[in-house]
Amino acid sequence: MAQPTTESAKPRRSLKRAPPAKFKEGVSDPRGLPPACYTSAAFHEREIETIFRKEWVCIGRVEDVAKPGDYVSIDIVGEPLVMVRDLAGTLRVHSRICRHRSMILVEGSGNARSFNCPYHAWVYGLDGRLAGAPEMEYTPGFDRAACSLPGPKVEVWEGFVFVNFDSKAKPLAPRVEKLARFLGNWHMGEMVSVRSFDFDVGWNWKVMIDNYIEAYHHLGAHRLSLEPVMPTRLVRVEDLPGPFTIVHMPHVEGTEVSGFYTTGEEQAKLPPIPTLTEDERRRPSLIHMFPAHLMSTYPDRMEYYLVLPRGPDGLTIRKVMCVPKASLDRPDFERAMKVVTDQYLKFRVEDIGVNDGVMRGLRARYAAPPHLCHLERPLLEFSEWLLRRTGPPPAR
Numbered sequence: 235m236a237q238p239t240t241e242s243a244k245p246r247r248s249l250k251r252a253p254p255a256k257f258k259e260g261v262s263d264p265r266g267l268p269p270a271c272y273t274s275a276a277f278h279e280r281e282i283e284t285i286f287r288k289e290w291v292c293i294g295r296v297e298d299v300a301k302p303g304d305y306v307s308i309d310i311v312g313e314p315l316v317m318v319r320d321l322a323g324t325l326r327v328h329s330r331i332c333r334h335r336s337m338i339l340v341e342g343s344g345n346a347r348s349f350n351c352p353y354h355a356w357v358y359g360l361d362g363r364l365a366g367a368p369e370m371e372y373t374p375g376f377d378r379a380a381c382s383l384p385g386p387k388v389e390v391w392e393g394f395v396f397v398n399f400d401s402k403a404k405p406l407a408p409r410v411e412k413l414a415r416f417l418g419n420w421h422m423g424e425m426v427s428v429r430s431f432d433f434d435v436g437w438n439w440k441v442m443i444d445n446y447i448e449a450y451h452h453l454g455a456h457r458l459s460l461e462p463v464m465p466t467r468l469v470r471v472e473d474l475p476g477p478f479t480i481v482h483m484p485h486v487e488g489t490e491v492s493g494f495y496t497t498g499e500e501q502a503k504l505p506p507i508p509t510l511t512e513d514e515r516r517r518p519s520l521i522h523m524f525p526a527h528l529m530s531t532y533p534d535r536m537e538y539y540l541v542l543p544r545g546p547d548g549l550t551i552r553k554v555m556c557v558p559k560a561s562l563d564r565p566d567f568e569r570a571m572k573v574v575t576d577q578y579l580k581f582r583v584e585d586i587g588v589n590d591g592v593m594r595g596l597r598a599r600y601a602a603p604p605h606l607c608h609l610e611r612p613l614l615e616f617s618e619w620l621l622r623r624t625g626p627p628p629a630r
């Protein structure tokens with residue numbers, strides 16, 4: 235990979251190193267999860283039952299279904315769902331399994347006035363009600379009104395659409411109130427999605443989470459790309475308690491740019507978000523809302539990932555870039571997004587390389603629970619949260 239160059243001819247000044255993150259009082263020998271938590275099919279089933287069917291999981295953004303009739307299909311741990319804006323303008327999430335013989339009603343995304351089953355032509359309104367079921371009037375006891383499409387609970391938080399399969403689940407917002415306040419200056423709820431990237435990988439979903447929530451690996455995996463501009467010595471782990479972790483990655487002075495690093499002085503940039511403080515402008519941050527919602531904030535945008543497990547060692551990832559609406563009107567918007575996108579596609583290769591290697595290593599006989607660096611404290615916090623729900627890790 236080409237050596238990045240900095241935008242500015244100004245010499246970079248190193249900032250003072252950040253103080254080390256502190257482990258909780260009483261923690262001795264902090265370790266990550268045992269390898270079997272990443273490889274065991276039985277443990278994965280437990281995660282589905284105790285986490286993905288009980289906790290709030292993000293499926294996208296409100297602007298994904300901006301107009302009445304817009305719909306997007308998405309599968310969450312084997313549950314085919316459709317997010318749709320009905321004709322009255324209400325955002326809904328339904329199961330997209332026909333109530334007749336369980337045919338998948340719809341795939342992909344688009345705009346529709348109804349969902350028509352391709353098998354025996356039952357028709358559902360976008361509000362989920364069964365509107366037509368040919369020949370079924372001759373079936374004794376058949377009640378059309380009882381055949382609406384079921385669906386999970388839905389909550390919109392900062393423009394993200396979250397679902398929860400547990401009908402008794404408590405609302406999401408109060409649990410992450412501190413985080414919402416912390417992120418307030420980004421006004422994420424008013425942003426719009428402008429780029430998205432889907433890729434399938436052969437990792438356990440937690441390999442993705444672990445990789446995302448620490449910047450210790452700038453020293454190794456991103457030695458030539460991110461480390462020169464967001465060095466490990468400046469990384470700070472935020473002390474804000476909640477079902478989330480936050481890691482800050484301040485820039486070396488003189489490298490505050492649209493993306494991670496620039497490739498020339500003439501590069502286009504998106505404007506910084508005007509409501510950010512000086513400190514917020516200077517440091518990208520990595521945010522993990524448990525269990526699987528990943529966001530990163532930059533001076534000019536926000537990015538998020540959907541982490542969609544397809545089994546213990548299969549994962550679909552969707553990365554989405556979001557910007558304030560006003561940025562769309564910039565004449566150099568397309569060029570600026572190309573800079574950001576090109577940078578992302580370059581350093582993504584580095585993360586894919588280490589995550590592939592880790593997943594292979596975790597299956598090895600000699601794999602063991604990792605000793606964690608202070609910069610990996612988010613891994614410890616997440617693993618404790620996870621095991622409180624799943625119960626103890628499996629024996630090998």
Ligand code: FES
Nearest residue numbers: 332334335351354
């Ligand atoms: S399975 Fe949908 S109409 Fe028969």
Ligand SMILES: [Fe+2]
Nearest residue numbers: 445451456585
């Ligand atoms: Fe990385």
